[in-house]
Amino acid sequence: MRRLLLLGLCLLPLTAQKKWSDEEVMAVHRSALLIDGHNDVTSRTVRGWDIASEKDARHTSIGKLRAGGTGAQFFAAYVSVNFIDSGGSARRALEMIDTIRHDIVARHPDHFVLATTAAEIEAARRAGRIAALIGIEGGHAIENEPRLLRAFYDLGVRYMTLTHTRNLDWAGSSAEKEERGLNGLGRRIIAEMNRLGMMVDVAHVSDRTFWDVLEASRAPVFSSHSSARALSNIPRNLSDDQIRAIAKKGGLIMINLGCEFISQRSADTSPWINPSLPKNARCEQATLEEVVAHFEHIRRIAGVDFIGLGSDFDGVSCTPKGLEDVSKWPNLTRALLERGFSPDDIRKIYGGNFLRFMRAVEQAAR
Ligand SMILES: [Zn+2]
Numbered sequence: 001m002r003r004l005l006l007l008g009l010c011l012l013p014l015t016a017q018k019k020w021s022d023e024e025v026m027a028v029h030r031s032a033l034l035i036d037g038h039n040d041v042t043s044r045t046v047r048g049w050d051i052a053s054e055k056d057a058r059h060t061s062i063g064k065l066r067a068g069g070t071g072a073q074f075f076a077a078y079v080s081v082n083f084i085d086s087g088g089s090a091r092r093a094l095e096m097i098d099t100i101r102h103d104i105v106a107r108h109p110d111h112f113v114l115a116t117t118a119a120e121i122e123a124a125r126r127a128g129r130i131a132a133l134i135g136i137e138g139g140h141a142i143e144n145e146p147r148l149l150r151a152f153y154d155l156g157v158r159y160m161t162l163t164h165t166r167n168l169d170w171a172g173s174s175a176e177k178e179e180r181g182l183n184g185l186g187r188r189i190i191a192e193m194n195r196l197g198m199m200v201d202v203a204h205v206s207d208r209t210f211w212d213v214l215e216a217s218r219a220p221v222f223s224s225h226s227s228a229r230a231l232s233n234i235p236r237n238l239s240d241d242q243i244r245a246i247a248k249k250g251g252l253i254m255i256n257l258g259c260e261f262i263s264q265r266s267a268d269t270s271p272w273i274n275p276s277l278p279k280n281a282r283c284e285q286a287t288l289e290e291v292v293a294h295f296e297h298i299r300r301i302a303g304v305d306f307i308g309l310g311s312d313f314d315g316v317s318c319t320p321k322g323l324e325d326v327s328k329w330p331n332l333t334r335a336l337l338e339r340g341f342s343p344d345d346i347r348k349i350y351g352g353n354f355l356r357f358m359r360a361v362e363q364a365a366r
Pocket of ligand 1: 315
C-alpha cells in the first residue's frame, strides 16, 4: 500500500497538470512585459485609418492592444519591393516612419510613446503606455546607400529586415529561386548597422544570406517574425541549424503567428505558398496547440532564452484559432502554462529575452 502511494506521488507531476484559474493566468500575463517584434497595421494607418478606431479594425487597434496587455510593439515601416522598379523606396520608408511617429504615437499620447532603447521600453511600461518601436522591412529602403542607415536611425528606426521578397544588389531573399548571399556592400551595411546599434533582422533572407550575416555581424542577430521549419516547412521559417546558430550568438527567434508559419496543414492548403491553388482558396486555420509546439521545439533544441513573439498581425491573412488578434495574447499564456512553461519562462519569452538581446546590440555599438 505504502509502495503504491509512493508510486502514485511520483507519477503525479506527470499525469496531473496544474489547473490555472483565469485570475492566475492573468496575474502571470500582467507580470510579463509583452514585446511583439512585428506588426503591419501601419499599412492601414498610412492610408488614413485611425488605430484608435474599432470600426474596420482587423488584428490591431488601441482597444485590442490594451485588452491583450501589449507592453511594446514594433511597427513595420514596410516598403514594397515594387518600389525597387519604380524608384522611391527611401521616400516610402519615410512615409511609413511618419505614420508610426505621427498617426500612431503623436496622435495618441495617452497610449503610446516612441521608444528607441531597452531602457525606454521599460520606462514606457512604468508610465502606463505602450512602447512603440520602428523596424524597417526591406533593405531596399536605403537604396544601396549605407549613409541612409544613420538618417533612419536618427528617426528612431531600431531594426532593419534585410530583404523582403526580392533579391537586392547586396543580399538575397528567401522568396527567390536564385540563392544570393551577402556581397561586399552587404557586409558594409551590416558593419554600419552594428556600429549604430540597429538590430539586424534575418526574417525574409535566403539561407545563403543568413549564414553570411551570421558570420559578418559583430552583434547578435534575430528574426523579428519567423517560426520553425521543422514544424512548417516553408522558406520563411528557420531550420534547426539556423535556430541553434542564432541562439549561440545570443540572438532571438520571434515566432510568427501566421497560419502557414505555424502549421504544415495550413501551408499545404495556402494559395500564397502553393500558387497553383485557386487564388480564393482558404488555408486551413492553425490551432493554439500548433503554436505552442513551436515554443516547445525551440526550447528543446536551443533553450527558452532564445524565443520571442513576432506576431505579424495585420500582415498575414490567416491567424490561429484562439490567437486571432492582439487582444488574444492571454490565451497563449494559458496554453503555455498548461504545457508546463513556468511563469519565469513566460516572462523571458514575452519580453525578457528581447530586452537582453536589444541591450547586447546597444552594448556592441559602444
Ligand atoms: Zn514580413
